[in-house]
Amino acid sequence: MSRSIFLSLLTYGLLLTGIATVKGEFIALALPLVTYLIVGYLQAPEKIDLEATRHLSLERTSPHSNVDVTVTVTNRGSSLEEILLLDILPVGLTVRSGFSRHQLRLATGQSYTFGYTVSGPRGGYVFESLELKVNDHLAVSSSRVRVEAKGRLFVLPPVTRVRNIAIRPRRTRVYAGTISARAGGAGTDFFGVREYQPGDPPSAINWRASARYVDKLFANEFQQERVADVGIVLDGRLRTNEFARGHSLFEYSVQAAASLSDALLNQSNRVGLLIYASYLAWTFPGYGKIQRERILHALANAKTGESQVFSDLEHLPTRLFPPESQIVLVSPLSEDDLMPLIQLRAQGYEVIVVSPNPVKFELSYLPANETIQLAGRVIHMERVLLLQKMGRAGIHVLDWDVAEPFDLFVKRRLGRSPVWLRAIGR
Amino acid sequence: MTIVAMILSILLGTISLAIGYVQGGVAGYSLWFLLLAAVWLIAHFRKWYWLSSIALLIIILAAAFGVWQEYSTVWMLLGALGGLLGWDLSDFARRLSYAAPMDDTRNLERLHMERVGIVAVLGLGLALLSVFVHVQRLAFEVAVGLVLLAALGLTRLVIGLRKY
Numbered sequence: 001m002s003r004s005i006f007l008s009l010l011t012y013g014l015l016l017t018g019i020a021t022v023k024g025e026f027i028a029l030a031l032p033l034v035t036y037l038i039v040g041y042l043q044a045p046e047k048i049d050l051e052a053t054r055h056l057s058l059e060r061t062s063p064h065s066n067v068d069v070t071v072t073v074t075n076r077g078s079s080l081e082e083i084l085l086l087d088i089l090p091v092g093l094t095v096r097s098g099f100s101r102h103q104l105r106l107a108t109g110q111s112y113t114f115g116y117t118v119s120g121p122r123g124g125y126v127f128e129s130l131e132l133k134v135n136d137h138l139a140v141s142s143s144r145v146r147v148e149a150k151g152r153l154f155v156l157p158p159v160t161r162v163r164n165i166a167i168r169p170r171r172t173r174v175y176a177g178t179i180s181a182r183a184g185g186a187g188t189d190f191f192g193v194r195e196y197q198p199g200d201p202p203s204a205i206n207w208r209a210s211a212r213y214v215d216k217l218f219a220n221e222f223q224q225e226r227v228a229d230v231g232i233v234l235d236g237r238l239r240t241n242e243f244a245r246g247h248s249l250f251e252y253s254v255q256a257a258a259s260l261s262d263a264l265l266n267q268s269n270r271v272g273l274l275i276y277a278s279y280l281a282w283t284f285p286g287y288g289k290i291q292r293e294r295i296l297h298a299l300a301n302a303k304t305g306e307s308q309v310f311s312d313l314e315h316l317p318t319r320l321f322p323p324e325s326q327i328v329l330v331s332p333l334s335e336d337d338l339m340p341l342i343q344l345r346a347q348g349y350e351v352i353v354v355s356p357n358p359v360k361f362e363l364s365y366l367p368a369n370e371t372i373q374l375a376g377r378v379i380h381m382e383r384v385l386l387l388q389k390m391g392r393a394g395i396h397v398l399d400w401d402v403a404e405p406f407d408l409f410v411k412r413r414l415g416r417s418p419v420w421l422r423a424i425g426r
Numbered sequence: 427m428t429i430v431a432m433i434l435s436i437l438l439g440t441i442s443l444a445i446g447y448v449q450g451g452v453a454g455y456s457l458w459f460l461l462l463a464a465v466w467l468i469a470h471f472r473k474w475y476w477l478s479s480i481a482l483l484i485i486i487l488a489a490a491f492g493v494w495q496e497y498s499t500v501w502m503l504l505g506a507l508g509g510l511l512g513w514d515l516s517d518f519a520r521r522l523s524y525a526a527p528m529d530d531t532r533n534l535e536r537l538h539m540e541r542v543g544i545v546a547v548l549g550l551g552l553a554l555l556s557v558f559v560h561v562q563r564l565a566f567e568v569a570v571g572l573v574l575l576a577a578l579g580l581t582r583l584v585i586g587l588r589k590y
Contacts (some may be wrong), residue, residue, distance in 0.1 A: 003517065006479060008582070010486050015576075017490060025493040025502075028556040029486070032507045032549030036514070039545050041582075082534065084524055103525035105534060114526075137541040139517060 004040065004140045007033055040140025049077030050106075052130050052149035060154045060296075063122050066096055070115040071130065071149060075106040084133040085112075090125040093118045093153075120155055122254065124301040127151035156296045157254045160407040162263040165414045169326035169350040172226035185224035192221045227268045229285060231321040232261050234299070235313075235331030236277030238306040243362055249332050250304050252356045252402045257330045259406055260354065261295045264328075273298055274320060276313070278305025282320060313340035324348040332358040338386060342393045352396045352414075359383055360401045427535050428522060431542075432470070432515035436463050439485055439508025446492050446501030459488070470516050478516040485509030503553045511546060 011033040018026030050073055057068035071087055087100040098116025106112060130149050135142035184191045193206050196217035209218040234257045235241070241250040257273065264271050265288065272285030273295045283298045285291075309315055312334075321327055327349045331337065344351050363376045387397045398413050400406070440463035444456035462481060469477035486509060489502040518538055525531050 008579070010483070012580075014486070014490060021494070023493065024556060025499045026490060028499065028553045029489055029493060029503060029506050031553040031556060032503070032510055032545070033486075035549035035552060036510060036545045039541060039548070043541070081537070082521070084521065099526035099528075101524055101526060103522060103529050103531065103534065105530075105537070137538050138514060138545070139521070 002142070004037065007037055007140070011037065036138060037140055040136050040138035043081060043136040043138070044141035045078050045080050045134055045136070045143075047077040048080070048134055048143065048145055050075055050132065050145065050147045052147040054127055054149040054151040056127075056151050056153055059152060060156055062158055063155050064119050065155075066117045066119050067153060068115055068117050069100075069127075069151070070113065072111055072113040073106070073130065073132075073147065074111040075108060077108070079107045080134050081105055081137045082135050082139070085114075086131045086133075087116075087149075088127075088129060088131055089118065090127060090153075092123050093120040093125055118153075120153075122155050122157050122251070122300055124297065125153040125155065127153070154297055154300045156300050157251075157258040159262045159296070160255070160259045160405065162259050162407050162410045162414075163266075165260070165263045165267065165410065167228065167230065167264075167326045167328075167350065167352065167414075169228045169230075169324060170348060171322070171324035172228045184221035187222035187225045189223040189225075190220060191223040193218050194221050195219070227270060227287075229322045229325035230264050230269050230271045231274060231285070231325060231327045232257055232264075232271060232295075233274045233276055233316065233327060233329045233331075234302060235329065235333075236275050236302055236304045237310065238277075238304045239311065240332045240334050240358075241304050243358070245365070247361070247365060248304065249356045249358055249361055249402065250302075252361075252400075252406075253330045253332070254299050254302055256354050256356065256400070256406055258296060258299050259410070260328055260330070261299075262292060263410075265289075265292050265295075271295065272320065274317075275299075275302050276310060276316065277303065278307040278310065280310070280317065313337050316340060316344070318344065318347060318349070321349065324350070326350045326352070328352045328354065330354045330356075332356050333383075333386065335382070335386060338389055338393075341390060341395055345394050350396075351394075352398065353390065354398045354400060355387070356400050356402050357383075360403070364403065427532075427539065428515055428519045431539065432512055432519060433467065435508050435511035435515055436466055436481075437508070439463075439505050439510075439512055440466075442501045442508055443485065443488055443492065443505035446497045446505065449501065450492065450495060450497035455488075466512065466516075470519070473520075475516065475520045478513050482509045482513040499557050500554070503550065503557070507546060507550055507553075510549075511542060514542060514545075 011030045014026050014030035014033070018024065018030070052071060052073045055070045057070075058065075061067055069087070073085065083104050083106055085102045085104065089095070089100060096117040096119050099114070100116050102112070102114055104112055127150060128148070129146045132145050132147060133142060134145060184194070193209050196205060196210070196219040200219045204219040206218045206220045210216065234253055236250065236253075241253065242248050261271050261273060268287065270285045270287055271291060273283040275281035275298065281298060281302070283294050286294065327344060329341070329351065331353065333353065333355050341351060341353065359376060359380045363372070366372050387399055390397045398409070400409050440459040444459040447453070447455045447459070462484060466478065466481040469475075469481075486506055489506040489509075492502040492505070493499060522531055522534065525534075
């Protein structure tokens with residue numbers, strides 16, 4: 001019950017008792033209460049007109065980094081005696097220093113600026129408004145208002161720099177890039193020898209082959225290097241990512257997807273991202289830094305989810321990916337993912353699976369007793385068998401122990417030797 | 427400042443009632459008022475702020491009962507006023523607890539004390555005036571004005587209740 005109603009009821013109770021009993025003392029008893037109500041109502045704000053602006057020191061940052069939020073509230077209406085101001089924080093962010101709640105008085109035209117520092121885990125955060133409770137000094141009349149003060153903060157996943165990822169899709173695009181196109185032309189990798197044609201540079205002549213013929217010259221042909229279409233599929237299914245005691249592999253998968261997309265875009269490829277969770281979140285393929293931002297924003301908002309339809313990879317929409325392109329699936333994998341991936345291979349896609357190892361991950365935090373070790377060995381064998389089956393189907397599987405830094409792991413397993421090393425045949 | 431004023435107000439309210447009841451010959455009740463003061467203060471410091479409304483209700487009912495029993499009206503008035511101020515300051519202290527350390531609470535406290543002082547002086551003055559000044563005959567115009575004022579107040583109450 002509001003304060004004014006409570007006091008009014010007491011006042012009317014006393015007044016009615018006074019009238020009923022014809023005793024003036026009851027009415028005298030009610031007079032302090034009446035005075036209190038009247039003074040309160042006289043000081044009630046006539047017009048509440050507030051404006052607010054928000055400034056964030058950073059709009060994109062890394063997880064758990066500090067971001068300064070500065071808010072300025074200006075009173076455009078009548079003088080406000082008492083304001084309780086609460087800046088509503090998006091769920092997930094925590095205040096590291098400073099305060100998001102203030103008690104103040106704002107005269108007409110006066111401004112109040114306050115600041116605080118927030119941090120949070122990976123995610124996209126939207127600041128909407130401030131909540132203000134405005135009342136007179138006696139709090140007889142009070143009203144709640146919301147003042148819009150928009151702001152957006154993206155806490156992007158960490159991107160570990162990975163260089164020279166070797167992929168070999170069956171089909172490439174026409175633009176020059178770094179992926180061997182299985183066709184002769186300008187490049188760095190030796191492709192074959194053909195008859196010398198006018199216009200070929202003299203340095204391309206293969207003198208050893210030409211020496212065998214009297215009237216013919218032969219030239220070396222190099223493999224063309226072009227860009228390719230790459231579709232990164234991030235598995236966000238709850239059943240493959242979430243484990244007992246609230247542990248999750250999803251953050252590692254997100255980190256892997258971010259690093260891979262960054263590396264593949266740096267190699268000038270056309271990269272798209274599909275997040276396969278409770279629904280499909282598709283980032284249309286593109287090139288360059290803008291596409292990198294789009295993918296990082298999509299990854300910032302990625303969450304695990306569960307749905308009947310997307311419980312397995314059967315419903316992976318292959319139409320989104322150009323035929324015979326490269327697909328990179330980032331998933332801890334489950335037993336029933338084998339057939340859908342074999343079907344992808346059968347459709348002509350080149351498939352790489354980066355699989356954060358769930359067995360080693362779970363064993364890392366479970367107590368090391370005999371039963372758990374035995375169970376771990378059994379599950380490990382099942383997983384090895386699954387990965388072997390995938391390997392036999394032509395799927396390139398990378399079993400990633402998340403204890404190892406992702407960049408080192410990728411360099412070891414997917415690394416492409418630099419041009420000068422390839423030139424000397426290493 | 428607010429806390430000290432609140433403690434003094436609560437003590438003023440309860441001790442005034444206790445004295446009024448002692449003067450009325452029912453000393454047994456007086457201890458209950460002192461106990462009420464203790465419970466109220468403990469409740470405030472334990473952040474059971476809802477109890478202050480119950481305490482005010484008890485004090486007003488006790489003052490009304492005292493008036494009904496024709497105990498000293500001045501003590502009953504002081505009791506009701508003390509209760510009212512205690513209730514107000516308890517809520518104000520709660521509101522101030524939401525303030526950040528760098529907020530200018532001193533200024534807010536000063537302004538609040540000014541308003542509360544006006545209420546206390548004006549309320550008590552009017553109440554004492556009504557006790558000691560007896561109007562034998564009331565002009566018709568004044569009576570109509572009072573009725574209109576009462577109707578206005580009732581309307582405000584109804585609007586408030588509907589909002590609630």
